[in-house]
Amino acid sequence: MSDQLIYASEVFLNGLMAGVLYALVALGFVLIFKASGIFNFAQGVMALFAAMTLVGIQSGQVPFAHLINAVFGTKIHHFGWEVHSIIAIILTVLVMILLAWMVQRFIFRHLVGQEPIILFMATIGLAYLLEGVADLMWGSEIKKLDVCLAEGTCLPQGINLAIDEATFNLFGYGFFIDNLDITATIIAILLVTALVIFSQYTKQGRAMRAVADDHQAALSVGVSLNYIWILVWSVAGFVALVAGIMWGAKSGVQFSLSLIALKALPVLMLGGFTSIPGAIVGGLIIGVGEKLFEFFMSSGDLAGALFGFTMNATENWFAYVLALIFLVFRPQGLFGEKIIERV
Amino acid sequence: MLDQAEGYVTADGRKIGGVVMEMKNITLRFGGVEAIKDISFDIREGEIRAIIGPNGAGKSSMLNVISGFYIPQVGQVFYKGAPRPPMKPFEVARQGIARTFQNIALFEGMTVLDNVMTGRLTHMKTGLWGQAIWKGKAEAEETANREVAERIIDFLEIQAIRKTPVARLPYGLKKRVELARALAAEPSLLLLDEPMAGMNVEEKEDMSRFILDVNDEFGTTIALIEHDMGVVMDLSDRVVVMDYGKKIGDGSPDEVRNNQDVIDAYLGVSHD
Numbered sequence: 001m002s003d004q005l006i007y008a009s010e011v012f013l014n015g016l017m018a019g020v021l022y023a024l025v026a027l028g029f030v031l032i033f034k035a036s037g038i039f040n041f042a043q044g045v046m047a048l049f050a051a052m053t054l055v056g057i058q059s060g061q062v063p064f065a066h067l068i069n070a071v072f073g074t075k076i077h078h079f080g081w082e083v084h085s086i087i088a089i090i091l092t093v094l095v096m097i098l099l100a101w102m103v104q105r106f107i108f109r110h111l112v113g114q115e116p117i118i119l120f121m122a123t124i125g126l127a128y129l130l131e132g133v134a135d136l137m138w139g140s141e142i143k144k145l146d147v148c149l150a151e152g153t154c155l156p157q158g159i160n161l162a163i164d165e166a167t168f169n170l171f172g173y174g175f176f177i178d179n180l181d182i183t184a185t186i187i188a189i190l191l192v193t194a195l196v197i198f199s200q201y202t203k204q205g206r207a208m209r210a211v212a213d214d215h216q217a218a219l220s221v222g223v224s225l226n227y228i229w230i231l232v233w234s235v236a237g238f239v240a241l242v243a244g245i246m247w248g249a250k251s252g253v254q255f256s257l258s259l260i261a262l263k264a265l266p267v268l269m270l271g272g273f274t275s276i277p278g279a280i281v282g283g284l285i286i287g288v289g290e291k292l293f294e295f296f297m298s299s300g301d302l303a304g305a306l307f308g309f310t311m312n313a314t315e316n317w318f319a320y321v322l323a324l325i326f327l328v329f330r331p332q333g334l335f336g337e338k339i340i341e342r343v
Numbered sequence: 344m345l346d347q348a349e350g351y352v353t354a355d356g357r358k359i360g361g362v363v364m365e366m367k368n369i370t371l372r373f374g375g376v377e378a379i380k381d382i383s384f385d386i387r388e389g390e391i392r393a394i395i396g397p398n399g400a401g402k403s404s405m406l407n408v409i410s411g412f413y414i415p416q417v418g419q420v421f422y423k424g425a426p427r428p429p430m431k432p433f434e435v436a437r438q439g440i441a442r443t444f445q446n447i448a449l450f451e452g453m454t455v456l457d458n459v460m461t462g463r464l465t466h467m468k469t470g471l472w473g474q475a476i477w478k479g480k481a482e483a484e485e486t487a488n489r490e491v492a493e494r495i496i497d498f499l500e501i502q503a504i505r506k507t508p509v510a511r512l513p514y515g516l517k518k519r520v521e522l523a524r525a526l527a528a529e530p531s532l533l534l535l536d537e538p539m540a541g542m543n544v545e546e547k548e549d550m551s552r553f554i555l556d557v558n559d560e561f562g563t564t565i566a567l568i569e570h571d572m573g574v575v576m577d578l579s580d581r582v583v584v585m586d587y588g589k590k591i592g593d594g595s596p597d598e599v600r601n602n603q604d605v606i607d608a609y610l611g612v613s614h615d
Contacts, residue, residue, distance in 0.1 A: 212452075224433045
């Protein structure tokens with residue numbers, strides 16, 4: 001096997017794992033969009049908020065420390081304890097459920113039956129509000145997320161070496177795959193499987209699908225829309241937390257995290273706004289596509305020989321151009337419901 | 344023949360029981376328009392009660408009041424003898440009132456079986472945790488509910504399409520699936536909003552037979568809205584006739600048929 005091909009397959013694998021993260025963010029979008037028709041622009045900020053809350057709780061930060069200090073003239077910043085990651089994650093999940101309840105109670109309950117564009121605007125407002133609250137609560141400095149993911153303590157370090165060795169024996173070339181990426185992929189697969197089982201086989205899952213399909217009919221079989229919407233926002237919050245942990249572990253918890261929401265948009269256009277498998281496949285395609293495209297276009301041997309020029313930083317725009325092409329030729333995405341407007 | 348407390352016996356010998364649902368002086372307004380004007384009537388246990396009237400008479404509004412989709416400005420709804428406070432449609436459903444819709448409201452993406460199973464939601468008591476962990480109780484509950492759903496699917500003769508997504512079914516079958524979903528709730532009151540609208544003669548006959556069978560087999564109390572006078576007269580035990588939001592007749596099909604106001608409404612005598 002030629003070196004180029006082996007190198008390309010390593011790029012392919014790394015792309016798959018980046019795709020898992022895109023897919024997770026897109027999944028949060030799809031959940032809320034299906035159940036309530038709300039396009040939740042705040043999904044990315046929810047991931048940021050979740051990650052910051054997790055780090056804050058873990059490191060024993062006092063929430064709203066700056067505000068409290070400014071008002072009361074105190075100088076507190078830390079409780080002086082550290083919380084175990086598992087407990088911190090559980091507490092963060094509770095915070096996300098509380099957030100879901102507040103979003104439903106104070107925003108969307110008052111907007112039932114409004115135009116989609118108004119609901120969308122409300123989520124833009126929510127995104128900025130949440131970003132501000134996150135800043136006020138936990139401060140704006142970049143933080144290190146230190147769940148077991150980051151140090152590779154969840155998986156034994158040996159795995160990396162084993163993969164390296166196996167691929168070396170096979171191809172005469174050692175793959176480098178980040179431990180974090182493997183963990184992220186496994187967690188994502190578990191999460192998606194759990195979600196699918198939940199929505200297919202449980203009472204609440206069935207009610208969720210019912211609400212996604214027809215509000216009136218759902219009411220008539222005794223489903224409380226309010227309850228289901230809080231449930232869906234909570235699940236989306238949980239998915240955001242998982243995405244936030246992974247992203248944060250990779251590149252630190254910082255405000256640019258909220259921008260991953262933008263990368264989820266092309267994923268949604270590819271996969272369709274209403275399809276959970278679509279979000280996954282779309283995420284993987286974008287992840288792999290942009291990494292491979294970058295690899296081919298920046299390599300003088302390939303692109304240079306073929307086109308006579310090379311391009312760099314294609315990762316920045318590849319996903320969006322792909323989404324544009326999809327919008328023109330297949331606006332419902334790969335798996336979305338076909339859009340039929342009757343006149 | 345009609346005894347207030349005890350009920351009555353129908354022409355074909357079925358015993359009709361006490362009052363399940365009573366509407367007292369219901370008035371419903373949309374802005375300045377009065378859709379329902381001071382209407383009172385009752386629905387008795389085990390009977391097939393029809394609400395008929397020309398287009399725009401307020402029949403559907405009345406059904407929506409019963410099922411909680413609309414809340415009347417004036418009047419009181421009594422359910423099983425007790426006054427019912429204003430409640431949301433899903434709360435009404437949990438009290439045992441199931442309904443179908445004029446324009447079919449099914450879960451199009453789900454299979455027939457799944458649709459019928461949603462009708463059992465009010466009977467599933469396991470909480471979120473029990474469901475999530477899925478052990479013992481939740482499992483037994485699912486099995487029991489599945490049995491009820493299958494029995495109703497058999498009863499309405501839709502076994503052949505159990506696993507078909509609803510979106511692919513023809514109109515007449517969709518109507519039947521909707522009836523199955525409502526029946527799956529084992530309601531104490533079943534509301535049917537124009538169950539035969541848009542059907543051909545054969546489908547109408549099928550549906551009539553199913554409605555009679557449901558009433559006969561399960562003893563379900565049924566209130567239905569229908570446009571087609573002929574069908575209603577054959578099906579129902581008692582009929583309320585509405586016109587322009589007012590009640591213009593109430594009684595057995597024969598009484599209603601001979602009521603001068605009803606004849607006028609249907610033949611279109613001008614309103615002064």
